[in-house]
Amino acid sequence: MGGGMVPNMARVTTRYDSGQDRFSLAGELPQGLPVVLWLTQRLLLRLLPPLLAWLQEHDAPQQHEPRQRLYADTLQGFAQQAACAGLEPQMPVPVLAASPEWLVESVNLARGPAGVRLVFLGRQGPVAxxxxxxxxxxxxxxxVCHAWRQAPWPMEPWPGWLVEAGAGTRAPQACAVH
Structure with a gap:
């Protein structure tokens, strides 16, 4: 899941922008250069299912009986709570007025045993x-789920175990993920 010619963002600040009715990802490229990527609801609705499916397959095999599904959902909820608890608040990625901005039109998703790689593509091709x-x-x-609640968007795409894991926590307005 390495390199290619598309630069990996070292840090990302994710926010919902009510004026744009979109998510912004302020990313820090190599050499500390900032970039802003805009993601629409339509794009996120296509991106979420494969990401959530990868997590469920990664952490536990698919369960078919109702009791097994309940157990698997409970384990997912515990794993989600642990991940949220381990999130260290950091300063947002600084964005300048001259920072390049792109509307993301599609995302290439690569999945592997160690993780996932998202390549964001604008009209001109891969951006970050x-x-x-x-x-x-x-x-x-x-x-993203926490910020999604600020949007006038339906919560249906989110599994209960993820929504419930973050319901009792106060996520910072903007976070960076490394």
Whole structure:
């Protein structure tokens, strides 16, 4: 899940922007250069299912009986709570007025045993990438879910174990995930 020519963002600050009705990812590229990526609800609705499925497959095999599913969901909830508890608040990625901004039109997703790699593509092609272990993916999804609640968007895409894991916690307004 390494390199390629697309730069990996070292840190990412994820926010919902009510004026744009979109999510912004302020990323720190190599040499500390900032970039802003805009993600629409439509794009996120297509991205969430494979990310959530990877987490469920990564942490526990698919369960088919109701009791097994309940047990698997409980384990997912515990893992999500542990990931959220391990999230250290950090300063947001600084964005300048001259920082490049792109509307993300698609995302290439690579999954491996150690984690996932998201390559964000704009109209001109690949812009930036984000590599996350299972722990970092859980933390980022927790941040996205928390910010999603600020949007006038339905909560249906989110599994109960993830929503409940973050319900009692106060996530910072903006977080960086490494």
């Amino acid at each position: 990438a984000m590599v996350m272990s299972a722990q970092a993916l859980r933390q980022w999804l927790g941040i």
